[in-house]
Amino acid sequence: xxxxxxxxxxxxxxxxxxxxxxxxxxxxxxxxxxxxxxxxxxxxxxxxxxxxxxxxxxxxxxxxxxxxxxxxxxxxxxxxxxxxxxxxxxxxxxxxxxxxxxxxxxxxxxxxxxxxxxxxxxxxxxxxxxxxxxxxxxxxxxx
Amino acid sequence: xxxxxxxxxxxxxxxxxxxxxxxxxxxxxxxxxxxxxxxxxxxxxxxxxxxxxxxxxxxxxxxxxxxxxxxxxxxxxxxxxxxxxxxxxxxxxxxxxxxxxxxxxxxxxxxxxxxxxxxxxxxxxxxxxxxxxxxxxxxxxxxx
Numbered sequence: 220x221x222x223x224x225x226x227x228x229x230x231x232x233x234x235x236x237x238x239x240x241x242x243x244x245x246x247x248x249x250x251x252x253x254x255x256x257x258x259x260x261x262x263x264x265x266x267x268x269x270x271x272x273x274x275x276x277x278x279x280x281x282x283x284x285x286x287x288x289x290x291x292x293x294x295x296x297x298x299x300x301x302x303x304x305x306x307x308x309x310x311x312x313x314x315x316x317x318x319x320x321x322x323x324x325x326x327x328x329x330x331x332x333x334x335x336x337x338x339x340x341x342x343x344x345x346x347x348x349x350x351x352x353x354x355x356x357x358x359x360x361x362x
Numbered sequence: 363x364x365x366x367x368x369x370x371x372x373x374x375x376x377x378x379x380x381x382x383x384x385x386x387x388x389x390x391x392x393x394x395x396x397x398x399x400x401x402x403x404x405x406x407x408x409x410x411x412x413x414x415x416x417x418x419x420x421x422x423x424x425x426x427x428x429x430x431x432x433x434x435x436x437x438x439x440x441x442x443x444x445x446x447x448x449x450x451x452x453x454x455x456x457x458x459x460x461x462x463x464x465x466x467x468x469x470x471x472x473x474x475x476x477x478x479x480x481x482x483x484x485x486x487x488x489x490x491x492x493x494x495x496x497x498x499x500x501x502x503x504x505x506x
Contacts, residue, residue, distance in 0.1 A: 224405065225405060225408050227383055227384060227385060227405075228384045228385065228386075228405045228406055228407075228408040228409045228412065229384075229408045229409075229411070229412045230383050230384070230412070231379075231380040231381065231382070231383035231384020231385070231386065231409055231412070232380065232384055232408055232409035232410060232411060232412025232413040232414075233380070233412040233413070233415065233416060234376050234377070234379055234380030234383060234384075235376070235377055235380035235381065235384070235386075235409065235412070235413040236412060236413035236414060236415055236416035236417040237376055237380075237416045238373045238374070238376035238377040238380060239373075239377075239413065239416070239417040239420070240416045240417045240419060240420025240421075241369070241372075241373050241376070241420070242369070242370070242373040243417075243420050243421065243424055243430065243436075243438075244420050244423060244424065244427075244430055244431060245366070245369040245373070245430055245431045245432050246366050246369055246370060246430055246432055246433055246437075247429065247430030247432075247433040247435060247436040247437050247438070248436075248437045248438075249437075249438060249439075250373060250377065252377075252465075252466040252467040252470065253466045253491075256466055256470065256487075256488070256491070257491050257495075260488060260491065260492075262491050262492060262494075262495045262499075264501050269363070269366075269367045269370075270366060270367060270370040271370075273367045273368070273370035273371040273374065274370040274371070274373060274374040274377070275374060275470060276371060276374060277370065277371040277372065277373060277374020277375040277376075277377065277378060278374045278375075278377050278378035278381070278467065278470050278471050279374075279378060279470065279471070279473060279474055280371075280374070280375050280378065281374060281375035281376060281377060281378025281379040281380075281381075281382075281471075282378035282379065282381060282382050282387065282471035282472075282474045283378075283474040284375070284378075284379065285378065285379035285382040285383055286382050286474060286475070289379070289382070289383055290382055290383055290385075292382055292385070292387050292388060292472075292475055293388065294387065294388050294389070294390075294472060294475055294477060295388060295389065295390035296389050296390070296462070296463075296477065296479040296480075297390070298389070298461065298462045298463075298479065300482065302461055302462060303462055303479055303482050303483050303486065304482065304486045305458070305461065305486075306457075306458040306459075306461040306462040306464070306483065306486070307458065307462075307464075307469075307482070307483040307484070307485065307486025307487040307489070307490060308458070308486050308487070308489060308490040308493070309454050309455065309457050309458030309461070309490065310455055310458035310459060310464070310465065310466065310469075310483075310487050310490060311486065311487035311488060311489060311490020311491040311492075311493070311494070312451075312454060312490035312491070312493055312494045313450075313451045313452065313453070313454030313455030313456075313457070313458060313490075314451065314455050314466060314491075315451070315490075315491050315494040315495070315499055316447050316450060316451030316454065316494060316498060316499070317447065317448050317449070317450070317451020317452040317453075317454070317455055318439075318447075318448060318451065320455060320465050320466050320467070321459075321465045321466075321467065322377075322465075322466070322467055324452070325410060326410065326413045326414065326417055327417060329410075329414060330414055330417035330418040330420070330421050331418075331421040331438070333439075333441060334441065334442075334443065334444060335439075335441075335442055335443070335444050335448055338444035338448060338449065338452075339444070339448055339449070339451075339452040340452075342448075342449050342452035342453055342456060343452040343453070343455050343456035343459060344396075344456070345456070346452070346453045346456025346457055346460065347396050347456040347457070347459040347460035348396045348397075348398050348399075348460065349456075349460070350396075350456065350457050350459075350460025350461055351393055351396040351397050351400075351460045352397070352398075352399050352400075354460070354461065355397065355399075355400055
């Protein structure tokens with residue numbers, strides 16, 4: 220069994236929620252990363268957004284500083300190149316079609332009890348868990 | 363406008379730090395969280411739980427205010443009913459998330475680790491967004 224430490228995820232989650240809350244109360248907008256990324260790339264009806272670009276730049280800065288000073292990330296990626304490409308395409312297309320991802324629906328939408336976001340969050344969590352289950356079966360149960 | 367951009371940068375810094383501190387940035391951790399039928403690692407439930415506390419408070423405060431600090435109105439979507447696009451989009455996203463363990467925020471944050479896998483994933487994600495823009499997400503003025 221994994222050794223489960225709740226303090227790191229709780230502290231990180233509080234920071235993420237604080238970010239989403241402050242972003243709402245300062246700019247009036249939803250901190251949904253898929254939407255911010257699309258607007259930073261000029262792929263929304265509003266065109267290029269400085270806010271989207273600034274938020275993404277902040278994510279890079281915050282991640283770099285936290286990695287250097289607080290917790291060195293220990294990243295494990297076992298996916299093959301085709302799998303990374305297919306998954307990336309699905310995440311990009313799906314989050315735009317579904318108007319949000321883990322942050323926009325999962326955190327901001329759930330926080331404001333949006334029916335659409337609750338539906339979306341239940342859908343992507345269930346489908347992701349099923350996908351992991353099937354992948355484990357296909358890979359012969361190797362974890 | 364400059365103040366809004368600075369606020370976005372500051373919020374992004376908090377968000378990026380939260381992704382690293384919580385270990386959401388690690389695809390293996392995310393896959394273990396999603397592996398409910400196997401060797402389940404529930405720790406990431408605390409990320410969502412922790413995040414919902416301040417964000418819910420902010421939405422409660424929002425209900426008592428006419429406008430945010432740096433803009434003349436809130437840009438929050440009006441309540442609506444779930445529809446086919448929402449559910450199909452969320453399902454496609456769920457497949458992608460479950461295949462690799464990366465969703466948009468952590469994927470972008472993972473670029474700072476210098477791992478090529480993160481770069482490839484983010485490039486493919488942008489390509490997926492472009493495909494959506496050129497197909498189902500075409501603006502009204504382009505679909506005469």
